[in-house]
Amino acid sequence: MDTTCIVGTDIASFLLYEPEALQHRASSPWGWFYDFSDSGGDLGSLTVPERADGRLVCIDTAIPVYLEDQDRVMWVGSDGSYLFRCTTGGLTPDEAEREYPETRERLEPQHIHVTHERLLLDGGSLIPYDHTPGFQELSFTDALEKALVALLVLPSGTYRVTAHYLAPSDEDEEANDEVSIVLTFDRLE
Secondary structure: OEEEEEEEEOOOEEEEEOHHHHHHHHHOOOOOOOOEOOOOOEOHHHHOHHHHOOOEEEEEOOEEEEEHHHOEEEEEOOOEEEEEEEEOOOOOHHHHHHEOHHHHHHOOOEEEEEOOOEEEEEOOOOOOOOOOOOOOOOOHHHHHHOOOEEEEEOOOEEEEEEEEEEOOOOOOOOOOOOOOEEEEEEEOO
């Protein structure tokens, strides 16, 4: 697999999953896929069963912002549309050069089990949860047409998923046509 896609989010995160594997969550409250501690950190990779056992991967949008006057790095995520490259290969030389080194140190690869030869990359629009009465749920077709989700096709198996966050190649220009996140899928079995 080597594909690019644009996916939008209004939760400053993306979710990667097989829809069938999460249908049991249709009666869960919104945000069930995170578990924020009192200190603000997300403990969901330890406490949310679907994340711990490889049915769900969460990908945040946080990148490092350097605060020179305070001599520190602040992590800032954002809503919006992101151009992804999803691949079973590695980074291109340009991507490797543009990758924020801080994200390699901060983020551990996650695992996902693929059983239906496809995954949904979702900006939060179709993840199952208990909607309030009268809520008009978005259809898969509408979400796909509005670039709120993307369907990724890859062989069944277990994969290590690594998110690589890329700096713009030229800060003076808009990076709308430039990949900002590369997801690499390394097959484990």
